[in-house]
């Protein structure tokens with residue numbers, strides 16, 4: 252039976268678990284055995300999801316020591332001989348994946364965004380040439396298929412059905428860590444647009460009124476994001492850019508204000524549930540993928556919506572004469 256290994260990045264468990272969906276799409280109806288490796292972290296979340304959980308506990312191992320982590324994965328592979336190795340495209344995963352591929356003498360398809368099954372086999376799709384085109388990569392060589400997967404693209408609904416076997420792996424080789432963690436700094440006001448359920452996103456059509464988006468986002472309990480135009484103009488920070496060279500987001504509501512909907516922007520919206528777009532041009536591509544399209548000025552819309560929400564909130568707290576009565 253085929254064997255698939257998933258590396259669990261303990262700083263990003265959610266994206267690591269999503270790789271189960273990648274394995275499912277690769278193997279489709281073929282049966283396979285799933286393994287995950289967890290180093291120095293809790294394994295409870297993996298129980299019921301994987302057939303096997305390989306646990307490595309050794310406090311001498313630093314999660315920033317990618318030389319040792321590569322060595323561990325290599326030793327584990329030598330025992331189980333995996334056919335497929337999946338690594339999340341997180342910061343740590345990006346450090347680990349190429350090192351492991353070199354040691355395994357196998358190819359690595361990095362930053363995969365789509366799995367395709369063509370008539371001559373598996374095709375791994377990834378953006379190439381700074382996202383100008385999508386490349387379909389086929390694996391023809393020997394050795395395990397290795398890929399790192401872009402974050403937030405694949406959605407996995409956890410169903411705890413597996414009868415998980417816990418395997419303890421002892422790593423007792425000498426550890427010569429070249430890196431020492433001295434202290435931890437938390438970034439001030441840092442937030443990740445990928446975690447937000449409501450995104451208020453602004454494009455060139457919002458321009459200088461971009462700051463208004465934060466007021467609307469606060470009223471709705473959401474977060475502000477932006478198109479690349481706004482980022483390139485220095486109006487917004489790159490960490491809130493949505494799209495191919497930004498982040499792939501998965502909110503319940505995405506409000507696209509003055510955004511054209513270029514292919515590179517829409518690439519980041521694959522997992523969005525509902526889109527409301529406001530645009531002066533009803534033929535802009537974003538409108539064709541929106542659930543609600545408002546044709547008009549973005550700033551005017553934002554101001555009106557803020558006023559309407561505030562009015563609604565004040566009425567809920569202090570009902571006006573007319574809204575005290577229910578109509579039947």
Ligand SMILES: Cc1cc2nc3c(=O)[nH]c(=O)nc-3n(C[C@H](O)[C@H](O)[C@H](O)COP(=O)(O)OP(=O)(O)OC[C@H]3O[C@@H](n4cnc5c(N)ncnc54)[C@H](O)[C@@H]3O)c2cc1C
Nearest residue numbers: 454455456478479494495496497509511515516530531549
């Ligand atoms: C390699 C590569 C990677 C890229 N990666 C990304 C990426 O990750 N994310 C990304 O966003 N882009 C990316 N781009 C850029 C992308 O191609 C577009 O240029 C960009 O998305 C356009 O941003 P925009 O929609 O804000 O601006 P525009 O294309 O200028 O569109 C503005 C929109 O606002 C509307 N509008 C104008 N005035 C108003 C108004 N007053 N009220 C309401 N609507 C109005 C217009 O009708 C138009 O639809 C990438 C490009 C390349 C080449």
